[in-house]
Amino acid sequence: MKIVFLDSATVGEDVSLSPIEALGELTKWPVTLPGQIRERVAQAEVIITNKVVVDRFAIDSAPQLKLICVAATGTNNVDIDYAHKRGIPVKNVVGYSTESVLQLTFTLILGLTGKLNYFDSYVKDGSYSKSNIYTNVIETFSEINGKRFGIIGMGNIGKRVASVSGLFGADVSYYSTSGTNHCGEYPSVSLKELLSGSDIVSIHAPLNERTNNLITIEQLRWMKKSSILINLGRGGIVNEQDLAFAVDQGIIAGAGVDVYVNEPFEQDHPYLHIRHKDRILLTPHIGWASVEARKRLVDIIASNIASLSPQI
16 A cells, blocks of 8 residues: 655654554655645555645546545645545544643643743843842732633533633633534633633634634724733634734733644744734644654554555
């Protein structure tokens, strides 16, 4: 069986692809540019892609193709309708990164609420050594306990975030982006009620026609000036220019962002021009990428391939 991984660099060199290699002849391309796709998939029976677009032209370029594996949860980079017309199944990976995303969510929340950038700099730049008291109460931080915690998107990740928020003593509510209130453990509220009433808002929703540009300057103005916004859903859910403005102008207290409209984003991105840089924490779409999550990812991809191996 001939297996082609179009962007294997996204998995990292520290994670073995041996579970996939055991199933056939694996060709790994660290990065594949649009003009290279057709040639690279020409002999493939299985295509693995994380972010490389596999459209109808790529599918037509692989006459032996029997399976497309997406090394991620989202499948918007594959022309699924056309693949199905050709009788080619498309299999993604679900649930592998829940704990990883959960951990980064609270890394960003605690970094912002705990003012870690400020306190770290205060010690490292010598200010603490020059102080005549043992602590610093000039800059303050607040407890999560007793705060209102709003979640946009109550899927598997949202539910885990809600559970941990409760352990901190937060009062949790959520906004359903699908319009279906399927979680009875927490109150479902309107978007305006969630944004205006929450001290912390965490986004864990997919990008679709209902969530695209869901949060603009209008919605950001509903929020408290003391609140923070965390986005580990998709970049297009929040208008990036508007969020940069809201953070810089103090419309909200801060933001933590791991996902962007363009990844990697351009060098003149609005987040890079925020004057009050201590108000925003930025990570390069790493929420899914703990070592453990990437190992689970490879194992599930291998399982997806193995499930079709009798037909190949």
